[in-house]
Amino acid sequence: MSAPANDTCIEFDNVLAGYGEFMILNNLSFKAKRGKITLLLGPNGAGKSTVLKAIFGLTKMRSGAIKLDGENITGASAKDLLVKHGIAFVPQGRNLFGQLSVYENLELGGITLGMKTTHERIPEVLEFFPRVKERMHSLASSLSGGEQKQLEVGRALLLRPKVLLIDEPSIGLSPMVVADVFKLLRKLADQGTTVLMVEQNVKSALKMADEAIALESGRLVLHKRADELLADPNLERIFLGGAHAAPAPSAASTV
16 A cells, blocks of 8 residues: 555544543544654653553544544554554563563564564564674573663564554663663654654653654643754643643644
């Protein structure tokens, strides 16, 4: 299927979604551009992680639609989203098989590809992570927090995703490792991968992101270019939950 003429990759159209009867996203609408890094920010409980889970089919949708390159993917299974649509999800925390080796974790990450393709791609992925490559036969549980996060990202990259959803990649990592992860995400986006990221390390993330979306109570309250938001003197107030007080033109902007 040829790419659409416009540059929209992911689109939320009046999405109402949550857990059980409790709705987290309240008629949320926004667009994320293809081949760009879009940073989701806002106070705890704003709905940032729920956005990623909704895209990946892990959150109950009450109404609205989620589109990928103009195609409605609402209700698609995680398997279809991964295999058919090229969406990979790296959730918050550690999601590895600790008693398996680094190599075995990568093999499991590529299980939908078949072993032949997986084994061909593993060396390619490991080139992004020299330290993890050195520990290829070590148990995943023996890796440092930074190495484990790199392994998780590497496992997602095996699938050569066109969309990477990543939730709080910096948690528990040293500033140096965080910088390396951010550089990798920037490189992936520059090569055409669309990245949608939740990250509490706001200032550092804004420096390498293209666009920023602020949520409050599951609603869009601001959408600006990342560099513009980074220079905004009200950044701290916006992040802490006062984005609804931003001037109307900024709140309505969808760069």
